[in-house]
Amino acid sequence: MDRYERIFFWFSAAMLGVLLCALAYVTLGMHIHLPGPSGRIIPRAGQNLGAAVLSTPPFNHPGLRQTGPGEYEVVMLAQQWFFYPRRIQLPAGANVTFRVTSADVTHGFFIPGTRVNMMIIPGYVSVETYRFSRPGDYRIICHEYCGLDHHTMSAEVMVK
Amino acid sequence: MRTSVVYEPEAAFALPALQRRLISLTIYLGFAALGVGVLNGLAQALNYADIDVFKYYPGMRTYYQGLTVHGVFNVIILTFAFGNGFVSLTTARGLNRPLNTGLLVAALASLASGSALAAGAILSGRASVLYTFYAPLQAHWTFYLGLVLIVLSTWITSLNIFLMVRAWRREHPGQRIPLLAFISAVTYIFWDIASVGVAVEVVGLLLPWSLGLLPATDPLLDRTLFWFTGHPIVYFWLLPVYISWYAMIPRQVGGSLFSDTAVRIVFLMFLSIIPIGLHHQFVDPGISPGLKFVVAVLTFIVFLPSLLTAFSVMYALEIGSRRNGGTGVIGWFFHLPWSDPSVAAQLLAMIAFMLGGVTGLMNASYTINLEIHNTAFVPGHFHLTVGTAVALSYMGIAYWLVPYFEQKELWNRKFALSQAWIYFIGVLIFARGLISGGLAGMPRRTAISLIDYPKLPGWREAGIMTGVGGTLMFIAAAMFFFEIFMTTFFSRRAEIADIPFTDTIEPPAADGFLVSLDRFRYWIIASIVLCVIIYAPVLRSHIPPNLYSVGYSNY
Numbered sequence: 001m002d003r004y005e006r007i008f009f010w011f012s013a014a015m016l017g018v019l020l021c022a023l024a025y026v027t028l029g030m031h032i033h034l035p036g037p038s039g040r041i042i043p044r045a046g047q048n049l050g051a052a053v054l055s056t057p058p059f060n061h062p063g064l065r066q067t068g069p070g071e072y073e074v075v076m077l078a079q080q081w082f083f084y085p086r087r088i089q090l091p092a093g094a095n096v097t098f099r100v101t102s103a104d105v106t107h108g109f110f111i112p113g114t115r116v117n118m119m120i121i122p123g124y125v126s127v128e129t130y131r132f133s134r135p136g137d138y139r140i141i142c143h144e145y146c147g148l149d150h151h152t153m154s155a156e157v158m159v160k
Numbered sequence: 161m162r163t164s165v166v167y168e169p170e171a172a173f174a175l176p177a178l179q180r181r182l183i184s185l186t187i188y189l190g191f192a193a194l195g196v197g198v199l200n201g202l203a204q205a206l207n208y209a210d211i212d213v214f215k216y217y218p219g220m221r222t223y224y225q226g227l228t229v230h231g232v233f234n235v236i237i238l239t240f241a242f243g244n245g246f247v248s249l250t251t252a253r254g255l256n257r258p259l260n261t262g263l264l265v266a267a268l269a270s271l272a273s274g275s276a277l278a279a280g281a282i283l284s285g286r287a288s289v290l291y292t293f294y295a296p297l298q299a300h301w302t303f304y305l306g307l308v309l310i311v312l313s314t315w316i317t318s319l320n321i322f323l324m325v326r327a328w329r330r331e332h333p334g335q336r337i338p339l340l341a342f343i344s345a346v347t348y349i350f351w352d353i354a355s356v357g358v359a360v361e362v363v364g365l366l367l368p369w370s371l372g373l374l375p376a377t378d379p380l381l382d383r384t385l386f387w388f389t390g391h392p393i394v395y396f397w398l399l400p401v402y403i404s405w406y407a408m409i410p411r412q413v414g415g416s417l418f419s420d421t422a423v424r425i426v427f428l429m430f431l432s433i434i435p436i437g438l439h440h441q442f443v444d445p446g447i448s449p450g451l452k453f454v455v456a457v458l459t460f461i462v463f464l465p466s467l468l469t470a471f472s473v474m475y476a477l478e479i480g481s482r483r484n485g486g487t488g489v490i491g492w493f494f495h496l497p498w499s500d501p502s503v504a505a506q507l508l509a510m511i512a513f514m515l516g517g518v519t520g521l522m523n524a525s526y527t528i529n530l531e532i533h534n535t536a537f538v539p540g541h542f543h544l545t546v547g548t549a550v551a552l553s554y555m556g557i558a559y560w561l562v563p564y565f566e567q568k569e570l571w572n573r574k575f576a577l578s579q580a581w582i583y584f585i586g587v588l589i590f591a592r593g594l595i596s597g598g599l600a601g602m603p604r605r606t607a608i609s610l611i612d613y614p615k616l617p618g619w620r621e622a623g624i625m626t627g628v629g630g631t632l633m634f635i636a637a638a639m640f641f642f643e644i645f646m647t648t649f650f651s652r653r654a655e656i657a658d659i660p661f662t663d664t665i666e667p668p669a670a671d672g673f674l675v676s677l678d679r680f681r682y683w684i685i686a687s688i689v690l691c692v693i694i695y696a697p698v699l700r701s702h703i704p705p706n707l708y709s710v711g712y713s714n715y
Contacts, residue, residue: 012467036449112601115530124445143534143603151607
């Protein structure tokens, strides 16, 4: 390889290395994590997925509950073509853990303006925690195609 | 002393007329698919601008049916057809020997019948599952069988290429494989390994499931196998275009490629680092974040060969420009043969690819992905890459390839030139719209004109830009088809004996360590070992598959 080629190669590699270090800092230093393994729901033989989900805690009681001062948990079901619950209200500053699973097909769970962005895959529980510092109306959007009325699948988070 | 990228550069091209016709039919099949694809693309773009034209499309029932047509026709049928035809041609020229006619016919038949089956299923509304066909959404079995036949056509093409390379090597022991044949062969070796994921998914799970032989399927396993292939597939779309950028464009601008070795290393880097598809699953549950970070690192490493390509191709362009009187630090760039539509289209494609590369790196950037995953940012990105770097390059290549196939002059160079510019301007507006929409939280793969909640701030402006840019792209695509049609049927005869190919200033090494670059066996083993290391931890919990998801066809 030519000298200029070598210089360009190492310059490119160094640039990518610096960017990777920045990403490592974001996740290790600032504690912004990607979703990972956080629970499974596997139906028994002959049982359908929807029934398995509805009989597995906490998905047998979906909804909002307070778990401590300023700490909340939202247990949510995603199914064709709505989220349940469809609307939740939170005080500003609430630190919320979303626990979501699907009763049928693959869905998405995305709140624009936040970093809450997860795939909802049948048989898996997706978990993400986020602090809503700013009051306002947020929208939860299903951002994975899930059938005929996919575009109508959304829910609201009202932060007061 | 410059070395040609082909064997026997002075001799006449030993491709029989029948084989040339078969290759042209394969590529025309791809262009026909592009026609259907962009017709639906127009409706997709207008949808973002709040205009629902699907109800006027004959036979189309829903936005998602149209989106499935758009994806499958443009990025599966078009790209595979172009790859099969073009890379067969470049291998043949690289070694200056004929292909196997039987295998050419078999590949075309497999591709055509597979495309017909998949198209039938989609157009009849029984496969509106998009190009990713995520289970448990279930398509009609003919859709999956069609995909099997389409992939089979690429494997038959591989066989044709490998047999040719093997025969040439037997006749020329101890010689380096000519560069054009080398990069052609690596493209298909790469794809053969990469396609194993989707082959196992479709043949092992989805096809029997759609036929009722399996009661249920494992959605995360399906996704993982899909993306094992689904990321490398983008390089399978891209590498035939790299062949043109490396081995043909330098000649077309009057230049030379600098280093033979650098090009071989670039292609081998793609071959060595296949298992990066998990970066499409950064926000999936059930996969460990640590492994996701490892894959982010690998993805960044695969960015290197594309940066090196930028260097080598730019270098070759500069050599060409300066040979023809180009001067200045930047000035030489404007002195390139911009009036040649084939060159201009591909130069514009390269510029778009820089923006596509940057946005792609953002997608792959681990936590940044949380901001943009499955938003309109993603189609904004890939219309710059596959939608322009690849598609506009195909058009630029067609401007010399179709004249070669038909032995005709290009019908109207100015018309072709304006076609390329309109497409380029169109995609810049279009992608700007989608990218800003994505950053404002607009989801992708969603009928935005039909949502039942108020648009978020920024979506309306983003949608208008998308609609305007997409309309320009559609007009340019229509102009492309008109140019090709006129060239084929109403242009003057011309004798075009050969295809363009360049030479290199630094020849391939004749001995020493670098000769082992041509020993495919080592690179294949290294590639498979890395695939196993990355995917074993993910697949372990799916052996045997967790078959609990029944199919849904409510689309």
